Amino acid sequence: MAKAVGIDLGTTNSVIATLEGGEPTVIPNAEGSRTTPSVVAFKDGEVMVGEVAKRQAITNPDRTIRSVKRHMGDSNWKTEIEGKTYTPQEISARILMKLKRDAEAFLGEPITKAVITVPAYFNDAQRQATKEAGQIAGLEVQRIINEPTASSLAYGLDKEHDHTILVFDLGGGTFDVSVLEIGEGVFEVKSTSGNTQLGGDDWDQAIVDWLVKEFKNEHGVDLSTDRMAVQRLKEAAEKAKIELSQVAETEINLPFITATTEGPLHLQIKLTRSNLQKLTEDLLAKCRGPFEQAIKDAGISLSDIDDVVMVGGSTRMPAVQELVKTLTGGKEPHKGVNPDEVVAAGAALQAGVLTGDVKDILLLDVTPLTLSIETKGGIATRMIERNTTIPTRRSEIFTTADDNQPEVEIHVLQGERQMASANKSLGKFRLTGIPPAPMGIPQIEVTFDIDANGIVHVSAKDRGTGKEQAMTITGGTALAADDIDRMIHDAEQYADEDRKLREAAETRNQADQLAHQTDTLLKEQADQLTDDEKSAITSALGELRTALDDTSSTTETLRSKIDALVTASQALAQRLYQQQAAGATQPEDDAASEDEDVVEAEIVDEGDE
């Protein structure tokens, strides 16, 4: 079946997205960009679309068309190029054709159906023209949907009932505010307002103007007449603007920006976030009017707004976010979807619904918190990580911690903390009847299985005997959102402390294991040891044991005792190895293990040849 796509056919840029495994994915164009400039150019019978059309625009101004979206539905607007007359929909179709062609190449399959978005204020003629553009491009336009509706869909707001949604869309060159109401799965646009000549580019320009002015004040040179300098200023301005969304201060550094008879000149200047906000105060103020108008036209009060959705890259600016927060009376906007791509993502979801790609039975949940089991030393060993999509299943092999351990306890935990005791206990059970064996030998396969309803089945199986025990946890994943947030927050807050506790437990486990191994070694290799060695190892072992028995021993103490014991046993280990390597001449009373014998034989054979 052919893939359905969603297309955000924008004034300055366009984006195409599809669904992959039910998730919207933006498809990059042939040049590798996720957005394509909405620019079309004709030259000697050839059509150029996107970045290429933009680059040649100045050489071919009469036959290069930008922002054709502004003319959609205008039956008087026509452009004559090389003897042919083009309508706005025919120009738009060229953009759609490129998006379609590049997406087909990327996906490796034909695209025939699409959902295309339009501004909420588009009238019937404009919508009809957009639909025609799609048809000319060879697309079956399944539906024309409003841009704010698409953004709301991308955040899953269609599942809400009787919600009022405010969509704040500040793009590169246009600004729109819409108020939507969702009831019974249907969106209704209550009002829309905006400014067709306001966008992120204005913020960049404000920075460029300021840089030119500052540079002129300092050096008396006007950079605005230098094409190359202006290009560098523009790029630096945009970079600074983006950086100031993350940090409070940035440095604009353009060495060798120009040269005079005196020599080269460099531009180096600091721009703070508050400075930028001062420079662009008037731009921000321009957002206020349309916002208030939209609220007024919708006939609602601020407290009626349930959701705020931000669209357009410029909404990443902290000043814009603060403004929206202030204007909406402190509402947090939805986050998580790239604001440049949210419209196309929503359109792709709509396309998926219309073609039946989105099936309710496949709207799968995720585990809100990590599921673990408690292992030696009280460590929470993770089985299924938080945010794993369910149904899912995972098996892991565990073993015993003591010699001849007859049973193991499976203690199932939920939460993000590293130590078992800090997590929520979901239940425990015992697997009994493990035949006597040295520690570390039995293989206990523990399996976690979460079904589509969030029910957790935990089983433990002794691979030696095939004996199995299991438990089912039904209410496991059903936690209040507040509880989940608190548990995640706690894990972050106590991350350091938890890490230390875990290290302490792991060191203790390591010490315990080493002591046990050394015991075995002493027993098995008793006649290989000199009395000095024996007493050195025994005393180091004794010290380690004492440290282990003392529950107040620090991790550092245990580590130093481990190191001491390893050092004491090193001479023995080395000699054992050398003896084995030296040859079979020395009779081996007590083979360390069969595996080592095999290794030994191999080495000897090689030496003999």
Place this chain on the structure above:
Amino acid sequence: MADDTDDIVPAEVIQNDQELDPRDLGIELPEDPQQAIQTLLRAVVGLRLEAGSYLEDLQRVAADFDNYRKRTMREQAQNVERAAERVTRHLLPVLDSLDAALTTDADSPSVDRILEGVRGTRSLLLDILAEEGLQPIPSVGTPFDPTVHEAAIAPSEGEGALVVTSEMRRGYTLHGRVLRAALVAVDHE
């Protein structure tokens, strides 16, 4: 039998008022009506179980895909970091060289030698970047090609093919893909 799926008529071709013959559906029914109903009910239970297991399989495959996608995205982010690490390490000699240049005594009359050093540093940088796949885009004297050239200045009135007359900022390709178009002036040939 039920396994003979080839013989089963797909649901969509069954008309509402169409009378069905069990044999067409691959079902053998006993003569006795009560037994026939039992047989059919058993078949229904069997099909429900089968549908349930298919649904579960489908959900598991969908969840597996989703988890795979999440893991791939995490790995991709890590790979990007690792790639940056490698390139950054290769670039360190350039930084060393610039640091050394800055230790030059400000009073020493060695502008020539500093320039020479800058040239050397530049060529070092270019070599490193070339190893990563960077290539300068030829411009001056070549026909104007908007796939690699960005025209910054409008040509004079006239006819004829456009050629690049000067380069304001060099353009580069990385592994054949345009990293940055050359910023150029063009005019008619």
